[in-house]
Amino acid sequence: MQAIEIAHPGGPDVLRLTRRSIPQPRTGEVLIKVAASGVNRPDVFQRAGHYAPPPGASDLPGLEVVGELVNGDFSGHNPFGLKPGDAVCALLAGGGYAEYAVAPLGQCLPVPSGMNALEAASLPENYFTVWSNVFDRGGLGRDQAGAPESLLVQGGSSGIGVTAIQLAHALGHPVFATAGNDEKCRACEALGARAINYRTEDFVERVKAMTEGRGVNVILDMVAGDYVAREIDALAYDGRLVIIATLGGTNAKLDAGKLMHRRISMTGSTLRPRSVEFKSAIAAKLHDNVWPLFAEGRLRPVIHEVFPASDAAGAHALMESSTHIGKLLLRW
Missing domain, CATH: 3.40.50.720 (NAD(P)-binding Rossmann-like Domain)
Incomplete structure (x- = not known):
């Protein structure tokens, strides 16, 4: 798969397109074929060498994705009845800047009704x-x-x-x-x-x-x-x-x-190092209290710009300029 890695700590230009093996889901995890990845301020901190991934997380940046469930472990707690082929948006501890990513099943949410993939990619980290x-x-x-x-x-x-x-x-x-x-x-x-x-x-x-x-x-x-x-x-x-x-x-x-x-x-607080159980509990609250607001049209994603994944450096430069209004995304 293609992925964006951090060659070494530094400015946006240290982000480079590379090839990696497709990650394999472990117990309680699922594999997602990524359509788009969110860009967040913690990604910038990680690239600069100031925010290391938690133990066991991918070294690739990226804390949220949207895409299609491919395979994985669906045998455990599956509150939303997800299955292979479903469109989901997911919160990750890392690894989102790639064509495939793994996520705990409990941190995956169905894409809200009527929402396209790019819009859904902007949701997990922020919400x-x-x-x-x-x-x-x-x-x-x-x-x-x-x-x-x-x-x-x-x-x-x-x-x-x-x-x-x-x-x-x-x-x-x-x-x-x-x-x-x-x-x-x-x-x-x-x-x-x-x-x-x-x-x-x-x-x-x-x-x-x-x-x-x-x-x-x-x-x-x-x-x-x-x-x-x-x-x-x-x-x-x-x-x-x-x-x-x-x-x-x-x-x-x-x-x-x-x-x-x-x-x-x-x-x-910081969210990234918290447990899967903690984040899964938030996912359940979002599904019950927030996802219906999207269906009712009372909430809408605000997307400033979508970059091709190969131009992750451009997205990071814009993030650091603080001239944007809303979300920045990478499209695969």
Whole structure:
């Protein structure tokens, strides 16, 4: 099979097209003939030498694919009744930049009704991440009065960002989002958020103004660094801050007194090294709570550009430029 490998840590040009043996599924795994692969920020970190695959995972980058089930172990827990020939999208721990990939059966979901392969390729990494962090860890729900809680998404035009905006909005939550220019702000607003241009506006002041001084209940943060202290100011009492990336740096200075006074909870997570059982449980929640929203037309994939797989370097260069709005994909 053809595959994209990382020749050595470095810039986008270290990605090269190569040939590898087709991987063989192990117990509980299935083989997928890949039609398209998602491109995600962790792929960029891995290529640069900053995010090694977990033990036992493929050294090839790629955390999500869409394609056709070929063969594998269907004898165990198979909650969606999948079988060879079915079209699925799947979350992987690695190996997605290839014509064939293996995935645990529990991390494979049927392609939503009415959705094409490219659209489905954009789903797993973003939706698994958003559900796990916004709804499970962040606990976005309803307040004591029964009103829907509010969410602030830092980096609303990213793949994760557009997913978080759409999903929270579809479930009835007020959503706010930051973005780096007016075009990106308009894109966030079209998806259901009230947008803040972080280059020209203070997001803390704007959030306070738009919430009548209360602040938001949950913040999904992909920046960290010096944003953390300001996010505490933007949170409501009993608010929750969920950190899933550190694009602004890993060190943060904060006022512990404010943390205590406002009863703020801080958490964070990485999805890739979690167990198959953990990810399979998220898949079940997505199938029950999110997949019907696609069928109803209340959610839609936002795809910025599709690259031929041979131009994975171009996709990575665009990802690092942060000029895209939505998802980047590789087509096989």
